Amino acid sequence: MLYRSLFPRDLFAELDRLQREFASTTALDASPGIRGTGHGGYPxxxxxxxxxxVEIMAFAPGMEPSGIDVQLDRGVLTIAGERSNPLPDSDDKTTLHLNERFGGRFRRVVxxxxxxxxxxxxxxxxxxVLHISIGRREARQPRRIDVQ
Incomplete structure (x- = not known):
């Protein structure tokens, strides 16, 4: 069981936690979080x-470039991979108190x-940071036409 103080040190973090708890119990949450972050996932x-x-930035620290799979198919970009989450060896003297780092398979579609x-x-x-830049077709780009 996690210990929670009656007087949180970071009020915004506590409000963000409450909003996430509420969102996990309802299907109505479509708004961004209290700090302006979206509810997208990892990365x-x-x-x-x-x-x-079109510029896409995916924030995925601690990965190898070879472990990230980027595919573009019919106007849909997919970013996938797997991130390890090394934990301390569990024995009688080791206790994990908090684990907030994401580990496991991920997939984002844009x-x-x-x-x-x-x-x-x-x-x-x-x-x-994974930076993906996708050019636009020349015909669709706006251009200035001089009037004679």
């Missing part, structure tokens, strides 16, 4: 776009806009 994603590309170019994909992993 956390940032998805944005520029006029020339639907992409129709104007992406599947041949213009670049993925790189550095310092725990």
């Amino acid at each position: 956390a994603l940032n998805v944005g776009s520029t006029p020339t590309s 639907s992409l806009p129709e104007d992406i170019d599947p041949s213009a994909v670049n993925a790189r992993y550095r310092d725990g």
